[in-house]
Amino acid sequence: MNSNQIISGFFKKGQDYFCIRDNSRSFEPCPIEEIKNLDYFHALEKEYKHNATGENVFRFNYGPSTGGMVETVDFKIYTYGERILSVDILPEFKRREIKITHEKLDNALLKMERLNGFHSFSYSTLLCSSLERLEGIGIPDDVRVKRILLMETERIISHIFKTARLCEAASQNIASYQLLALREKMMRSVAEITGHRYMFGINKIGGLYRDFEPSRLIQMVKEAVREYSQIRDGLYVSRIFIDRIENTCKISVPFSRGPTMRASGYAYDYRKMDPYYADLDFSIVTENGSDSLARFQVFAGEIKTSLEIMERAIEQKNADDFMPEPLENEIFGVETPSGDARMFLEMEDNKISNIYLRTPSMLNLEAFARGICGNVKTDIPFAYESFGIWISELGELL
Amino acid sequence: MKLWPINSLRKGILTTKFPMGKNETISPWSTLPVRRNDSEPYCPVNAINMGKVSLEKCISCGRCMESMEPSLRLDNFEKFREKPLLKRSFKIFPIDSGTCGACNTELFSIGNPYYDATRLGIFFVNTPKQADALAIMGVYGEEMESVIKKAVEVMAQPAVIILFGACALSGGIIGRGLRDLVDPDLIIGGCPPDPFVILNALEKVRGR
Ligand code: SF4
Numbered sequence: 001m002n003s004n005q006i007i008s009g010f011f012k013k014g015q016d017y018f019c020i021r022d023n024s025r026s027f028e029p030c031p032i033e034e035i036k037n038l039d040y041f042h043a044l045e046k047e048y049k050h051n052a053t054g055e056n057v058f059r060f061n062y063g064p065s066t067g068g069m070v071e072t073v074d075f076k077i078y079t080y081g082e083r084i085l086s087v088d089i090l091p092e093f094k095r096r097e098i099k100i101t102h103e104k105l106d107n108a109l110l111k112m113e114r115l116n117g118f119h120s121f122s123y124s125t126l127l128c129s130s131l132e133r134l135e136g137i138g139i140p141d142d143v144r145v146k147r148i149l150l151m152e153t154e155r156i157i158s159h160i161f162k163t164a165r166l167c168e169a170a171s172q173n174i175a176s177y178q179l180l181a182l183r184e185k186m187m188r189s190v191a192e193i194t195g196h197r198y199m200f201g202i203n204k205i206g207g208l209y210r211d212f213e214p215s216r217l218i219q220m221v222k223e224a225v226r227e228y229s230q231i232r233d234g235l236y237v238s239r240i241f242i243d244r245i246e247n248t249c250k251i252s253v254p255f256s257r258g259p260t261m262r263a264s265g266y267a268y269d270y271r272k273m274d275p276y277y278a279d280l281d282f283s284i285v286t287e288n289g290s291d292s293l294a295r296f297q298v299f300a301g302e303i304k305t306s307l308e309i310m311e312r313a314i315e316q317k318n319a320d321d322f323m324p325e326p327l328e329n330e331i332f333g334v335e336t337p338s339g340d341a342r343m344f345l346e347m348e349d350n351k352i353s354n355i356y357l358r359t360p361s362m363l364n365l366e367a368f369a370r371g372i373c374g375n376v377k378t379d380i381p382f383a384y385e386s387f388g389i390w391i392s393e394l395g396e397l398l
Numbered sequence: 399m400k401l402w403p404i405n406s407l408r409k410g411i412l413t414t415k416f417p418m419g420k421n422e423t424i425s426p427w428s429t430l431p432v433r434r435n436d437s438e439p440y441c442p443v444n445a446i447n448m449g450k451v452s453l454e455k456c457i458s459c460g461r462c463m464e465s466m467e468p469s470l471r472l473d474n475f476e477k478f479r480e481k482p483l484l485k486r487s488f489k490i491f492p493i494d495s496g497t498c499g500a501c502n503t504e505l506f507s508i509g510n511p512y513y514d515a516t517r518l519g520i521f522f523v524n525t526p527k528q529a530d531a532l533a534i535m536g537v538y539g540e541e542m543e544s545v546i547k548k549a550v551e552v553m554a555q556p557a558v559i560i561l562f563g564a565c566a567l568s569g570g571i572i573g574r575g576l577r578d579l580v581d582p583d584l585i586i587g588g589c590p591p592d593p594f595v596i597l598n599a600l601e602k603v604r605g606r
């Protein structure tokens with residue numbers, strides 16, 4: 001399936017509107033009418049359009065601060081019993097405003113890695129690589145390779161966490177604990193190798209603040225992937241697990257992002273367009289089920305692919321500096337573990353003067369709201385997390 | 399399904415003996431930095447004063463690494479409550495006021511098999527009504543003010559109020575902290591706090 005007509009983000013520059021389309025690395029002018037017609041950004045604009053009416057239909061509140069959810073988020077569920085007819089998701093309770101413009105660039109970087117701490121290295125790499133490109137700063141290829149290694153490690157850790165949450169929901173407690181233990185083991189190694197469990201403080205514009213030994217990281221990831229594969233094989237033959245997640249939160253919309261999108265057959269992965277990954281051949285993992293089972297299958301496939309990418313990146317390291325040609329009207333991007341984040345940047349006096357960032361959660365929020373209809377309320381926490389949604393990354397960058 | 403128990407047995411006991419034994423690891427830069435030489439340290443959030451690092455301000459970034467190094471200590475917390483809690487269990491309700499997500503997942507980490515906080519009687523609960531402690535994390539957000547106040551109100555007294563992570567303590571590098579909103583019994587520093595520091599701090603505030 002193809003998604004290249006999809007507008008996955010838009011922003012205003014001067015008096016004009018511009019949009020970002022999938023499969024393009026440049027932004028393009030866009031008539032305001034076309035943007036107004038997009039119906040998947042409503043929650044971000046505080047327009048809640050999922051209310052349902054009918055005999056015996058009532059509204060049930062789940063959130064904003066409730067056990068079972070990792071972050072603060074409010075669900076307004078329309079139901080006449082257990083089954084969800086419709087849901088509005090209100091993310092604004094924890095809406096953070098993060099000042100990036102006219103800040104010292106290094107402080108902007110520290111803030112960017114705290115936009116989503118769980119995927120911090122992807123976001124810090126997005127900002128570093130964009131600024132390097134805009135300012136014409138070349139980096140040693142060793143830095144490019146090490147950034148890839150950490151981004152792929154972050155993806156694996158994120159996918160393991162989401163799988164653990166799926167297991168918990170399917171009462172596979174032993175598998176869930178084994179996966180959480182595996183994640184912890186990886187976090188400890190990451191801390192030992194890089195100095196921080198969440199990889200904070202490593203990236204630097206033009207390089208890395210803290211260097212590390214790649215072979216230790218790869219060895220650790222190899223062992224983790226081997227251990228993960230054993231758990232995955234056990235889950236594949238568990239009828240209880242498969243029955244619980246099959247057909248749960250089924251959704252196939254081309255505006256969804258990352259594993260959610262690829263689990264419904266869309267072969268779109270920003271790494272295929274990212275100059276960082278240009279020489280690294282890998283297959284995009286897709287599935288066709290569009291449900292939580294398909295998303296689990298994509299996580300499992302991508303964990304394997306990430307390790308292959310890491311090994312290939314080390315083998316194919318170049319002696320020359322890495323400095324891709326800048327494009328006209330370039331929209332920068334990164335494939336975070338939840339999907340592609342795209343960013344527009346303008347500079348003035350060596351500071352960021354204008355920034356727009358479209359994160360995957362901005363689109364997956366609406367995909368989830370549509371997918372969860374017809375499911376039961378107890379499906380919400382784990383189905384939600386299988387979309388890789390982080391409310392933190394809906395914060396506003398000023 | 400015989401596979402799971404066999405796999406678990408193969409892995410052996412993962413759980414730490416802490417606090418009876420020593421912590422096996424620590425996230426270096428989540429601990430408070432200490433001097434490594436006399437050079438003037440740089441800190442993006444002015445957390446260093448006369449060579450001493452403020453646990454409320456430090457964002458664990460390591461930018462001071464030319465002059466400072468991680469202490470690797472577990473004392474990145476302060477308690478303001480002297481009376482021990484005489485309960486055998488300690489139930490925590492987490493509230494996310496405006497986090498990046500890492501404080502949340504790090505707090506939940508103490509439930510994983512490596513830490514197994516339940517062996518110490520520490521549990522997470524789904525509502526503040528059942529909780530002995532509130533762990534509030536993230537920066538101040540207008541919409542969350544009433545949610546936090548309401549949670550404090552409905553808790554059975556004496557309740558322990560915990561401010562968790564640099565954002566909640568000082569705003570970190572992101573925004574405004576929560577010190578003027580609630581009066582904490584315990585503050586835990588770090589961006590995010592390391593799970594061993596969290597366990598240590600929780601045990602100390604219980605008076606154990
Ligand atoms: S780790 Fe960062 S915030 Fe903490 S003292 Fe050093 S420079 Fe300052």
Ligand code: SF4
Nearest residue numbers: 498501563564565589
């Ligand atoms: S203190 Fe650090 S880890 Fe915790 S929410 Fe703030 S930025 Fe994230």
